[in-house]
């Protein structure tokens with residue numbers, strides 16, 4: 001089976017991890033700050049906080065922005081559940097904004113309309129989580145302008161998007177947001193096994209996220225409330241978590257990070273091969289907004305139901321039978337039983353639902369070989385016939 005996504009681990013990645021395993025520190029050693037500095041420097045953010053997953057990064061980001069019970073967090077239905085769940089972890093109410101049918105990202109016009117209504121009813125959100133779907137940036141200029149107007153904080157969920165660019169700048173620089181989050185799960189662009197990172201330009205937000213990832217404990221005397229009892233002394237200032245990344249994960253991340261550009265250019269090359277080979281089939285291929293350079297975490301085709309009667313399910317099952325490990329991203333979050341129990345229902349976000357009914361993610365990863373691309377495109381052609 002050719003999977004839809006796969007990590008690319010080199011001998012130098014292995015060596016970097018083994019070196020840490022033979023060192024004194026498996027965790028809380030020198031590799032985590034080195035990895036953080038490398039990513040921050042690359043994307044042009046002032047601060048980076050590495051944690052054990054993007055889910056944890058989203059959680060500490062929401063807490064750092066003081067999201068609480070009674071507050072609201074908005075995100076899109078077309079995402080992994082973690083983009084919404086982080087709001088629930090803080091006791092906030094979650095709501096959704098429909099997607100743009102071309103980019104599959106948060107629709108700026110739907111956001112504008114929903115904000116106007118929320119202002120009238122006194123239900124404005126505190127935090128908005130736009131998701132850079134498949135690695136293509138959202139319309140951050142438009143979203144940021146609206147957020148400024150209504151006093152809303154922004155967390156970019158860039159789990160798909162390290163190595164992508166928006167208006168010429170690397171995604172992660174937080175030019176239009178308070179915090180940006182990356183995921184290092186093995187199917188994402190670079191991996192640490194499990195892992196994530198929160199980037200920000202705000203010193204105080206960075207300090208809060210650092211505190212929260214390790215039990216709310218500080219060892220910095222100038223942050224303490226009491227007096228420093230001795231060099232063993234630490235203080236728990238807040239209720240934090242153990243969300244730390246290990247040093248061997250950070251070593252893997254640092255080594256992988258050296259190849260971000262290589263990985264993304266290979267993904268972009270695969271995307272343009274797919275674009276060429278799949279043109280003319282009854283498929284809607286990924287639209288690329290001219291402001292963006294996608295990292296191409298995913299390559300999603302939609303079955304064009306205006307030009308074929310074949311159902312998505314049929315195409316999907318034929319591809320799986322042919323050994324192509326296709327997948328679907330994403331089941332709209334508001335239709336999950338957990339969110340239905342909170343009052344959401346089918347029909348509320350028609351663009352996300354329509355997109356979902358026709359989408360298939362075909363294999364996309366840096367190590368995907370040319371012969372595998374041939375197999376995927378031949379199988380897709382066959383499945384649609």
Ligand SMILES: *Cc1c(COP(=O)(O)O)cnc(C)c1O
Pocket residue numbers: 052053054055056079080082083131157159160183184185194195196
């Ligand atoms: C993968 C993913 C996450 C969660 O990442 P983890 O590192 O697995 O916690 C969150 N949001 C989106 C959009 C993702 O794709």
